[in-house]
Amino acid sequence: MRRLDQILANLGYCSRREARAYLKAHVVTHANGTREVDPARKVDPATVRVDGEPLDHPDGLLILLHKPLGLVCSHEAREGPSVYDLLPARWRDRNPVVTTIGRLDKDTSGLLLLTDQSALVHRLTSPRHHVPKRYRATVDRDLPAGIGAVFASGTLLLEGEDSPCQPAVYEACGPREAVLTVTEGRYHQVRRMFAAAAHATVLTLHREQFGPLLLGSLPAGTWKLLPLETFDPVSAR
């Protein structure tokens, strides 16, 4: 049981200060249908209704989004249009905040996960957990035959870094197209790996898979909710 004003504020309905006015303007009821106007009342979030609707995912959110090109993974408005603009406005006011699990560059498309579960963010972004991320890339020149061995070697150094990349799995799809599966999430990692291994510039980059999750046919710019248990503690370890 938690205070109603705290629940409403954490789920983005209103601020705690606005809760009293919110409860006057909206019909907030208990499971038995009685109206509640006291922001300090302790309630079970599962039983509360707001204007007849259950609370908006009070247990948390895990979102699979198809990031289109041109959006940034940032909460900073000055960085331009953001993936968060694709989500319901109320979710932007939640606390804990909804955040991306790792990032994709502005000019990378594909599978992006978002959540308000910070433990999940840590688990899935930590290089210790080796979560595979599969990218399809096209590049500006023919890729050399030996590049797969370089990516697999675990010795590839990115410019400006001292520790080599973890081994990555390379599949050639054409002279200038490949799929690369990496288990880290370094800054511009895939672009820098192609630059380091073949002096190649990545022209297009698209993430097809994150751990066990495939993007499939989800249209660009849309998202779907996943069960919070999608990454159970054992499978993500």
Ligand code: URA
């Ligand atoms: N590697 C990159 O270079 N960019 C991304 O957005 C993701 C992986």
